[in-house]
Amino acid sequence: MAVQDAGFLLVGLLVLFHTWGAWATVEVNMEDRVEVFRGETAQIACMFKSDDGIGGTTIKWFYTTRSGERQNIYFQDSTMKTVHRGTPFTDRISVNGTGASGGVVLTIHNVRLEDELEFICFINSLTVGDGEGRTKLKVFETPALPTIEVAQKGFSVSEDSLSKIGVCEVKNGFPKPNITWYRNNTPLRSIQDVVLTTTVESSGLYSVRSELNMKVMKEDKDALFYCEVNYFVPGGTRMTETNRINITVYYPSTAVSVWVESPKGKIKEGDSVELHCHGNGNIESSISITHAGVEQNLDSNMLVLNNVTRLNSGVYQCNSLDLDTFETISRNITVFVNYLDPAVVIPGDTVVVAQGEELKATCNALSSLQTHTAWFKNGEEVLKGHTLIVKDVTLHTAGTYVCMVTVPEIKGMETSGTLRVNVMGKPEIVKPDNTEIEESFEKSVELSCLARGFPAPSITWTTSDGKVLKAEPQKQTEDSVQSVVRVKVTSDLTVVCNASNKLGTDAVTFSIKAKGSGVIIAVIIICILLLAILGSVLYFLYKKGKICGRSGKQDLTKEKSNKDNIVVEMKSDNTEEAILLGVNGEKQPPSDQGGEDLVVQK
Template structure:
């Protein structure tokens, strides 16, 4: 005899009374069926028996229990072998419930003079497998009725129903848009059902990323239940409705020499793989993938570019492209040699696709304005650079350079100065010229060369050579300056150290000249300030004196009146006397 767990008993049994007064026992497939006898045991009971009825009504006895011997016997029925258990109160248990157990069972209690019977109807239920969407479409295409997939649920008893859902809402058949085909099959061995529902669906763009599911509704021991499948999302194909064109790099940064890539996009799914590209001035399109590249573009590539679908040329997109350019012409340029005092016009001409900035540099120092030479000086020599750029276009800049060389024949000026101690004299030979002249000192008459000299730095075509001498007699010194252009000679008479003579002023250098100019400006400013202060003081003094004179007149007038009054009083006194 098999032992039946209490948990199995609680889960498996549910008794329901039908309209005929019979009792129904609902059991889950594979559980234990428990059927109470539902008869009161009589006093003179001999034995109890269980049977079931075949479809033709004939009985098949399956279990017997004697009331006196307390023994249990099970009939030789193959389908119930080792599955039956009959308790002392005549409750029959059948383990491992099968679909074939759905029968009318009868409990029989037999006495010497009567037989009592109580029928029980057994119902077996099998929960189907979780429904699954199979044979799914790789994609759905708008405006076309297409099989979406099959929803399958297996091993159900009794058979169940399948329902389709879109985004959680039930799909109902709709002519030309939603077609649902349902079928069921029973396994002849297990008597379990497999349900299949095929969904044909006409999709729209609104179905993008929409989940589709299905469910199976079935009956179990405790009533109706539903199991849902996993979600399925489908790729929705739809035609292109709009074409767009892109330019790489960004349109506002294209310059001559760049490569332009045109990219055409369609908003369909899948997107078009090929397009027609139209270049400026070319009515016929060029068939290409979704990109088309132009290399090393020039300014004549500026214009409108278009692309369209191959099979629908009216669906077209266009964009305007400007190829930025920048031209710079410096005249003169390169290395230019001019003579001191010459005029040299310089022009830096710019041609650009938009306004460009221009910067002049001399020897890496920025100039405030463009250079202009009406009369060249040595300090005008240097390396000039004209540089221009388009700020909005990265990397678009040009520069040209001018290396100006200012040449001049040597110019000499000699000066002399006696040391305050009276023991020596300083003779200076000031020289201008380019290339730098070489200076040589000689003593006229003897022809001796003086080598002990001191030279200043060569700046802006100028420098000097200085000697210090203490002549015991009058001498004539000669300064010779020579460069590739010319040789220049100048002489200076120098008296003996014992003979006083007039000193000549030193040549003022450019730097000193600027200092002198600054000092002169300062002195002029001070003088003007003093004159203004004196003028203000004079005006104040004049106003003061004017007020003083006016006051003085008033006082004199008052004093005169007092004297007249005095004389009148004296005359009056005389008359009275």
């Protein structure tokens, strides 16, 4: 009986032990999720606690299909490690670790988008029981850079319906990227109508297209629109932006502006005036300018008035006509053309004043601005002011005076008048710089005589012996007469310039001294004396028989040749007898002298 009871007790303890073991579980720890880029390697760790050691533990790996079923991909116990065939992971997984250290790692190579599943690590212990852990594998793909484009060329603020502004697109991302529209750095969330289109590509990646529709305002003409794209990466999110775009907004003018573009500053007669007229809208409108009841259409919103006069002064009205609503808005500008009339000289263009009297003249010009007047003579300023006064005039006062009237406020605005002043008086010759002149014999000298006076004097040239010289034609200037004569120097000479008119005369004398005439005469005399001495010497030598190898006298009966008949006659003032020498040295009778001082016969 006792033995039987002991047997029942042992069986009961064994049953209790096995029952307790069925209730126990293995503690398994795994991460909630593992994140990895597509194409990279994912590692999923499975940590557990078991006292069975290597021999008493079985390890299995599963994944959950899209339909929720478990699919076994790996088995491991103390005797074998097996990768199940025929699964999407057969050739891409491996498991590291034996489980003895309480952990194994599932490695998935070349992760695909479809690998984004839940993976289960199942642990079975002979003594403790079994347990499992789960990890979700998240796969990521960075999308391409987003693009943005304007939907159409321009948008009108007059449109009642929403306008399609632009389209943003981002392609090939995973998970699906998000697109947000911005206007001037402000997200468009409340005023926009955004149409999103998501496309799943054949690769499983997502492409997202966002279309912005809104009612534009005038302020949008300067706005910058762009898209912000947010996408997921392992461990967080990233953001990228499109480039900025500006849209063309058409809006009617609410005001116009009109101004004178050129010239800058005050306008004067003769200028070209450029008027500009612009509205602040950019919808096509008709622009015109009206002046004195005449409307002129503009070319490029510009009106050019060439060679303006004071008649162009007045009010110019710029008009802008909206071609949609036919409403007109206007703006005025007043244009004033300054003028300066021609100068008026009184008493007139020419005035005749007697010497010693007073010269008085005025010069004025009507102008819209303050003027300044100055008088000039020979290019030099002689007086400032409208009135020219010269007391006790002289011949030097004569000439042409120019009065210049200018407007200091406007550069180049000026006019002028002239006054010719003639001073009645007898001639006055301007004293030459040099009246004592030396010049070489047979050279020519030029004499000039300048005389003032009115009426214009007449100039004549005479020599000291009363001879009248022929001069070049007279040159008459505004206040003087000039005459030039050329004289050939053959001896010392005195030349007189005579100037005369009906009121009197004046004269100036030039003394010309000939250089070198006495020397020439002395040279001629010396040459004659030398010829006489030479003849005497030749005759003496001939008589002595020292010439031509002959002695004695030449045969007088011998006929003389004409080419040998050379006769030299020398005659002095102290003897009546002439000595004639021939080539033969014989004396010739006086009757053959021929009456000449010096005769050379050949």
